[in-house]
Amino acid sequence: MKDIQNQDDLYLLVDEFYKKLLADPAISYIFTDVVKIKILEHLPVLVTFWSQGILGTGGYDRNLTQIHLDINKKEHLTPELFQIWLNHFYTTVDEHFKGHKAEQIKTQALSIATIMQIKIINQKG
Numbered sequence: 618m619k620d621i622q623n624q625d626d627l628y629l630l631v632d633e634f635y636k637k638l639l640a641d642p643a644i645s646y647i648f649t650d651v652v653k654i655k656i657l658e659h660l661p662v663l664v665t666f667w668s669q670g671i672l673g674t675g676g677y678d679r680n681l682t683q684i685h686l687d688i689n690k691k692e693h694l695t696p697e698l699f700q701i702w703l704n705h706f707y708t709t710v711d712e713h714f715k716g717h718k719a720e721q722i723k724t725q726a727l728s729i730a731t732i733m734q735i736k737i738i739n740q741k742g
């Protein structure tokens with residue numbers, strides 16, 4: 618099994634990851650009902666985001682935490698939802714990739730999820 622090497626690898630990763638999220642009724646409603654994502658537009662944004670973090674490219678300039686605080690105002694993003702999100706992410710990475718970057722992307726996901734949850738706890742209004 619190879620490591621994550623380029624943006625095609627990241628596209629495969631986020632595509633497979635979102636298949637799992639959308640197939641799991643415990644979390645899929647956030648992406649279909651609370652926010653109605655357009656998957657074909659959403660996936661390239663995810664690739665740009667992770668490419669910046671993992672491959673050192675630039676290009677992602679939105680406030681990711683604020684985007685999730687806005688979702689949380691519509692529907693509470695509970696610790697359980699974060700755990701489900703992370704479990705699907707870890708499983709998808711492990712099913713397709715092995716190596717330093719595969720470990721790095723899981724660690725980054727956990728760090729970001731932790732920061733988001735702290736900001737959610739502190740969110741007012």
Ligand code: HEM
Pocket residue numbers: 644647648652654662663666679681684685688694695698699700702725726727729730733
């Ligand atoms: C409970 C956990 C989570 C849920 C339910 C969730 C849900 C969502 C939804 C519904 C969107 C679309 C927002 C929109 O288009 O307005 C989104 C965007 C996004 N999420 Fe999450 N998310 C979660 C955790 C995370 C974590 C931990 C990360 C990163 C490690 C992440 C990365 C992203 C990225 C990169 C986008 C694209 C933002 C953009 O359009 O610029 N999400 N998320």
